Amino acid sequence: MKRSRQIGLIMIISGATLWGISGPMIQWLFQKTELTSADYLVVRLIAAGIILLSFLFFAKQDIFTIWKHPSQWIQLVIFSVLGMLGAQYAFIETVYISNAVTATLFQFLGPVFIMIWVAVLNKKLPSSMQFIALFAALAGVFYLITNGSVQDIVLSKKAIIFGGLTALGFMFYTLHPAALIKRWGTSIIVGWGMLIGGIVLFLANPGFSFFEMTGSLTVSTFSMLILIIISGTVSFVLYIGSLKYLSAVETSLLSSIEPLVATVLSITWLNESFGVYQLLGGAFIVIAVVFLAVPEKETSVVSENIT
Template sequence: MAASRTDPTQSSQPIRGYLFVVIAVVFWAGSASVAKIMFQTRFDALIVTQMRTSLSFLMLALFFALTNRPMFKIAWRLVPALAIVGVFGVAATNFSYYYTVEHATIATAILIQNTAPVLVALYLGFITKEESFTRLKAVALVLALGGCYLAVTGGGSLDLHLTGWTRVTAFAASFCYAFQLIYSKRLLRTVPVWTFLMYAFGFAGAFWLFINPPWAIAAKHYSSGDWGVLLFFAVFSILIPHSLLVSALKLLEASRVAIVTTLEPFLAILFAYIIVGESIGVVQVIGGIAIISAVVLLQLRPHQYLKKLRSVSAH
């Protein structure tokens, strides 16, 4: 009898995928606060966004040029798609998010971007029907969004503080992030993870060169210390976590990955409590429990459980 083909999303691999997303979120949880501090010095959203992707690309390109040159090989027909995800996914998401962080509040930026799981789940579940939209996933989605709101607001009302361009960038961050997850998932069916990352970062960096060319950057007279800060931020805010996110997309449905990323605001608050000594309320803890419950729910497979139960009862 021929061996049955096993879908990676139905094997033990999803556990690894969920772990990748959670670790990525741990890195992201501290990034927004660090970025806010950077914006209060001599950095702005443009240079931070540009250097995150550009420096990440240079590090990956140098590493693979020295160790594994076949990683650069890609079918020409895939180049336009990689350019699209690099510009409209990576670059647009990062800039719109950090612009909102700089000119509004971290809470506003995080809360609005975390509506992306709804867009991903609805689009893939009802429009393209690439994924199933189960009751379990719907409950997890509600728990995650509700928990995110409680974690960010503490249960009170939230003044979004949206003025000027942040009225656009806050919601653009959500749409672009949803697009990035969906489009990345499709490309990763044929493109290796590291090749995907290198080209996505590369096209994002190339795009920013047209917006903020080298001579404009040189005119800012950044010191070696400034470049060290930008390099450090690039590694810990995008290179490591985005590598984990993309690896998770290889193993999980895009909607599941999106829902797990709603852990970010609660972890950010938890780190602030542990490291800085900031207060954390009961409502925020409840929000965190709700998000964690959503993540646990996503790992349940009721159909497989019922199938096993029927098999046992039949004997």
């Protein structure tokens, strides 16, 4: 195995584990405080962005040159707002409305959306394995939402909408920043993406106050907030950085440990309970991503063409 591929595997497995852990941690924070999704994200994105960019600056990396190239910073702003902020807000709101496992599973539908996008972009029908994956994903979503009973839908309409937006956001921040990362590096793009996304959300949320928010936190909840910011930042850097060494679909496949980690923690730590059919739905979604990786050679070529 090439060393570059080993690095990619380590990055995505570590990043997926951290992201799987962060979901239940965020859910715990919402249960123990009165923070809204917007309040939490303003702090998380701005703090993480400043920390990461400051580290790069003191490490003598040029973090400002990208702003001298209009075509590049325009793409950076698009990624920051639609990718970084859009995906995280949809994910966090899904956690807030439902739970961490549901949000993680909806996010995991992202590879299916990538498959559909690639098929449309190349004007080519998906392979037989990809059709199986699509069917498994649809079955998974059905069971996740209904728990096997159409008359008694488990998830609210709002949770379903934000869950869908989470999957779309996953697709966007997987595909869009690839060219930017190749030119400027993972850390710079993620750092600016977080800072810009946080500033945009802060401006869109004029009632937010750092002092009021921090004043409402206890030692334990503030410590958890700091821990989430650190783990979330590292997970994003590792996930997006792995795209240098692995294809988008390979990365999506290897991130399959996210829902497993989130589910185990939610059940053992947060005492969450899930219906049998909901767990079955989660398994179908993971199986869908596994099937997506079967036509590996074809998928990797397509991913290179996109980026």
